[in-house]
Amino acid sequence: MQELIQAVQNSQTFLSGLSEAALAIIFFVLFGLVFATVAAVCALVFVYLERKISAHMQDRLGPMEVNTGIPLLKNIGHGWAQTLADAFKLLLKEDIVPNAADRRLHLIAPFILFCAVIAAFSVMPFGEKLVVSDMNIGVFFVLAITSFSVIGVILAGWASNNKWSLLGGMRSAAQIVSYEIPSGLVVLVIVMQVGSLRFNDIVMAQAGGILHWHIFQFFPLNLIAFIISFLATLAEANRAPFDLPEAESELTAGFATEYSGFKWAIFYLSEYANMFLIGIFLSALFLGGWTSPFGSLFGGFFDKPGWQPVWIILKAVAIIFLQMWLRWTLPRLRVDQLMYTSWKVLTPFAFVTIFGVGLWMLF
């Protein structure tokens, strides 16, 4: 950030006359806007991807109709504009707030959820320089910020004053909270190896190609850690097979039952933005982040800074694909199985991997 400000001040454009503070604020707003928009747009793309992938996994076509409208290109488009149209449609829908609901909290709840997810993107490393805020406590910060989404979920359930919503919100909160323990613990396996909580340090420790990625180090401990982390974050995002809070056959739509219009869309967007966040998070920790998988092969061509966001987004998309694949393959868990998995399987295993890595590092 500092370098950018310096560069602009030294340049001979009309911006160079501005003071440092003014420039800093302009950059903060710009960075924030760009990153928040990227996160939101990516979420839209992932909604489309999910519909397409699920369709093809079930031998269907999925959305095909909404295209550019150019006659010849009609069948090539594969309904790419479907989610865009859906989002626009949701903007035109009535925003219904039931009588019994607490109007103010009903409005605040989606804000909290959305802001918690988007703000977590501020420490996500899209490249060596492409970070809004490269904090020393990056991993810790993600843990802190994402824990706010629970509050949004409970409030949404409570404010709706509806049995489905309340039960869905409570279930969702209990689930997120249970899985925060293993997901927070298992990250430490990587932190121990790197000795830093900063995302860029963690990524740079994996530079030099696919064999240096953390997932392949300390075999099989890091692989186990990755699996635990993947499952726990999957449950935190309320994704199938852990999607009990939204189990439509028993809870209608869970905490989002009484939401309509764009408030509902914000919940939906947050879910997909959260998936993207998890993808970036996991690929930074285990899959080499923005470093290229080829290392110095091809004359280091893929190591150029311009490729960094491409690599990390590709890796994130791979993880998201895995999440979707699981969703359309596995049946939903029962509540008791859910709690069993978190407390009696993932948490003990997380402890074991931490100690295993600790012993390995010492001897």
Place this chain on the structure above:
Amino acid sequence: MEKIIAVLFMFAVSALLALIFFTLNRLLGPRKESVVKSVPFETGRAPITLPTHRMSIKFYMIAILFVLFDVEMIFFYPWAVVFRKLGILGLIEMGIFILVLFLGLVYAWKKGALEWE
């Protein structure tokens, strides 16, 4: 300092984005209020009661266990960062800490606090 300000701005921008969409929704969407429409949804019937029942204590158990294990997890973070420097001593120190808390987990397990019945 500036890193924290950047995060605050990120917060503000995301809130602003949501606000813009909500206002657009308000402006573009229809507003036809009716008594039937604003009844809380309940599988197509008129609800007899609002959710005035107390929640099950199971949720409370989960929440309190979460708080305790969360605090425990916090202690792990500085330990993991300086683990290399501490060496074997660090592992022993954390081992004792964990042993005591593992007793807690075993107790919770045996008493069925982790069960969802």
Place this chain on the structure above:
Amino acid sequence: MQEILFFVLAAVAVLSALGMLLNKNPVYSVLLLIVTLFSIAGLYVLLNASFIAAVHLIVYAGAIMVLFLFVIMLLDIRADVEHINLKRLSRILALLATFIFLGETFLIIWMSLKGKAAFVGLGEGILGDVPSVGELLFTKYLLPFEIASVLLLVAIVGAIILAKRKLRPEPPAA
């Protein structure tokens, strides 16, 4: 810049704390308390204590507030709660606590006016960040750290005993 941020955060903290006390709806109180905790975390960051700030957010705003919300749901406290009936003993205790707190506040203000530093500022990057906290915690302050585990154990056992006592009657012998 630092001063402006400090006063904004402090004002937000005090105002939302007041709002929390004066609000009748417990859920709103929790929300306002979260705002207070958030701005206090900001104050910690200004003191270069980023670790404490993050811990503050994770433990208080993320975990304990969730517990509060769960308890509110558990007891089903809606907006129309009757005013809480304070017993005489708790009134006396509350008054006592208030006086102690006021006394401490005056002491701190008085000492800092006299030039004796009542609160020690943290230097640039010292003490507050995660590695230095870790080093101190696992060398100099090892005993308190290990005792904390016993404390947590007691809390776990206590919570389970309290909650499980009424929950599960002894199953009839088969």
